[in-house]
Amino acid sequence: MPGNKEKDKKENRGAGDVLQALALATTIGMELAITVVLGYYGGHYLDEKFATGPWLMVAGIFVGLAAGISGVYKTLQRFFK
Secondary structure, eight states: OHHHHHHHHHHHHHHHHHHHHHHHHHHHHHHHHHHHHHHHHHHHHHHHHHTOTTHHHHHHHHHHHHHHHHHHHHHHHHHTO
16 A cells, blocks of 8 residues: 555654654763863863862863864754755
């Protein structure tokens, strides 16, 4: 029956869209989390090395956040091309 094959294709396409959106959301979340955590630990390490208090850790968090946002922007550009 030709009608059933077309219906199956539409349903499969819908599942693919959901999986693609889930993959994008996971990528964005992981990218932001990893860059901020790396910035935190890098700043914390430098704070201990130079005895500067929490300032390099805070700077590392902001640098990680900026890097994460930049990465998310690039990911979204590739996704929506």
